[in-house]
Amino acid sequence: MTAVRDFEGLGALVTGGASGIGAAVARLLLERGARVAVLDRECAGAPAGALALAADVTDDTAVREAVDAAAAEFGALHTVVSNAGIGAIGTVADNTDEEWRRVLDVNVLGMVRTARHALPHLRRSAVDRPGLVSVTHTCSIAATAGLPQRALYSASKGAVLSLTLAMAADHVREGIRVNCVNPGTADTPWVGRLLDQAEDPVAERAALEARQPMGRLVGADEVAAAVVHLASPASAAVTGTAFAVDGGMQGLRLRPAT
Template sequence: MKGLRVLVTGGASGIGAATARRFAQEGAGVVVLDRDATAEFACVEADLSDDASVRAAVAAAAGRLGGLDVLVNNAGIGAVGDVTANPDEEWHRVYDVNVLGIVRTTRAALPHLRDSGRGAIVNTCSIAAWTGIPQRALYSTTKGAVQALTLAMAADHLHDGIRVNCVNPGTADTPWVRRLLDAAEDPEAERAALQARQPTGRLVSAEEVAHAIVHLADPRSSATTGVVLAVDGGMHSLRVPARPTPTED
């Protein structure tokens, strides 16, 4: 993967930062797109809800890297509540970032990816696209759309030589999840509940998701397209109770 030219959206923290780090470790050139310019890698700032901003950022990233081989559409925002909880404005805002953000970034990157000869797109989706999770109606809706969009893009761009896949992480130990836990009445009890619903009995790490993203983008995975890869500790497919957490004397 040495010399692979990679753009990671939402690359300043969490899964995005872990992914950028892993690509760099494998010898790839990496630029991240984020609203937070404090990223540890070269960063272009953009607002995913603004098409002109996205186009300018993608062009700047391609200019720095000398083209693009891989686009990781990782940036996204969360929402909490059932279907009655979020006003229309929030539905539009979250959908605009989580779904249309991918559309805008991909649209801008496609000419570069077509020229690559080893183009790949990996979208960060969520187990919420497959599994009903309480109090995630809006978030789950957007991730269901991302999963469907991934498959449609894989079909559309097969003959462009661009592979398109997505990863569906389970509950991951990321800054967003930590903020949710901090806001809970009993953060420790809430964390224990999140861990218990994972068959492995623990949260998914950002590094584990990054490993899957890099695998899907790797040119050696050239026969892999239209794949939805769960990185969820078995949450989607297994019905095995988590092992009890050992207690200390």
């Protein structure tokens, strides 16, 4: 079967693109014909063929320089995937103010900084190719479902969902689409680190799998497919949408297995 090349000639930037979901997104965009820049603190895992840009999303100057470098290298920027993020465990009382600020700085303000500096480039691209210009955020099932021991993380992802909707409204008439993907618990390096911290990693993994109706963790490639679909020309009429990739966790209420 001939590979779809619907991103041919388009420039894309993926934050947090050197591992996990971000790396899967970058690989798929490359396969689909995009020229891809990966913005990450450590770029060693960036897919072959991607432009590696070392930057921390908490550093506004570094983000601006990386975004401008990607646009200059590609001649234009059409697609931004804001994926960089970190996790947090605990109830509302379990994390210090400092930790709250750190997580929100990465998970929310990191997306704000990326969008702020990408928008001038996206606006220029949208003049000639409206509907093909997009921003896609990696959000989470934690934005729409109450999960235990995830107060800080859930608050950050709830903000990402609201940010997505507000940006979609702000930029729709400029020809820029803004959407987000809400993964369930995904089989990524971050989740692996969480499991390593558990008293019984095997039991904790089984519990995470059991809370998703499909009975397994979501794959990074499955989330990437949703991200790339939202960014693709096939979704030219889609904006302000939260796309759940969660094994049915948000919408399904199954009877206990017998």
